[in-house]
Amino acid sequence: MSDHEERERAGHPGHGLRKELPEEVPATVPPPREEREEEQPRLTGRQRLVKGLWPPRLTRAQLIVALLLFGLGFGLAVQVASNSDGDSALRGARQEDLVRILDELDDRTQRLEDEKQGLEKQRDELENSSDQAEEARRQTVEKERQLGILAGTVAAQGPGIAMTIEDTKGTVEADMLLDAIQELRAAGAEAIQVNGVRVVAGTYLTDSGNGVSVDGNKINAPYRFKVIGKPQDLEPALNIPGGVVQTLEKERATVTVERSSKIVVDALRAAKRPDYARSSSR
Structure with missing residues (x-):
């Protein structure tokens, strides 16, 4: 380096350094507050x-x-x-409308009360179901006994009459005995027995030689009837003018009718099961 350059550096110590630095940027001064408020x-x-x-x-x-x-x-x-x-x-609302509304409320209250009573009744029935079952069984047994009497499968006893027909001339025929049976049934007879043969709903009578056949069983005179029913009705029904007794007496038969407080009908019929008919109840 020459002396001239050394002198320049010594005489101007900051000149070379300033040239190497960038130029200074002037500082930005914010505008006053009043100007900023005017802008927004x-x-x-x-x-x-x-x-x-x-x-x-x-x-x-x-x-x-x-x-x-x-x-x-x-x-x-x-x-x-x-x-x-x-x-x-x-x-x-009008007065009529208010009255109608009140009536509807009363009806609804009554329906609810009826429903309540019905439910309470059902509850009581359920609580007494055991007693009702026992009563139902008792009624079933009683009904079976009554049907057995009518069907001739059960023996019966009770008040009634005893009628005897003496036929010494052999003039009594099957239709005359059938008329007597029908007259007794119409008078309220509940059980009938003729010479050891039980008379039922399907009983039929036919002439058989010197006697009569009842449901295929031949019987001979004297014809003895045992009838259970109300004696006060049965006897007058046989003795009415032109009735059974007068008709038999015209045929020279002798008829005797006696009331009794105890008539025993012990002739039985075997229960027959129908071949085709069946109960319609489910």
């Missing part, structure tokens, strides 16, 4: 509140709570409106 419009308190609330920044929990509150409020509003409408409708 002034916001009111409501606008600042809206700007702070919108757009909303809600969490998931807050959103759920808001929906629940909305639903609760809506339900309360609908309930209040409904009650208000009902009250207003009643206040504006």
Whole structure:
């Protein structure tokens, strides 16, 4: 390096350094506050509140709570409106309409009371079901006994009459005995027995030689009838003018009718099962 250059560096110590640095950037001075306020419009308190609330920044929990509150409020509003409408409708109704509404309420109350009583009755029946079952069994046994008497499968006893027909001339025929049976049935006879043969609903009589056949069983005179029923009805029915007794006496037969407080009908019929008929009850 020459002496000239050394002198220049010594005489101007900051000249070379300044050339190597960049130029200084002038600092920017912010405008006064008044100018900034003039550039942006002034916001009111409501606008600042809206700007702070919108757009909303809600969490998931807050959103759920808001929906629940909305639903609760809506339900309360609908309930209040409904009650208000009902009250207003009643206040504006005529007297005839109010009377009709009261009558309908009374009818509904009566129906509910009837239903209550019906349920209580069913409850009592269920509680007494054991007693009712026993009563039903007793009635079933009694009904079976009565049907057995009518069918001739069960022996019977009770008040009635005893009728004897003496036929020494052999003039008594099957149709005369059948007339006697029908007359006794019409008078209320409940059980009939002729010479050891039980008479039932399907009984038939035919002439058989010197005697009569009852359901295929031949019987001979004297014909002895045992009849259970009310004696006060049975005897007069046989003795009416032109009735059974007078008809048999015209045929020179002798007829004797006696009342009795105890007649025993012990001739039985075997229970026959029908070949085709079946009960229609399910």
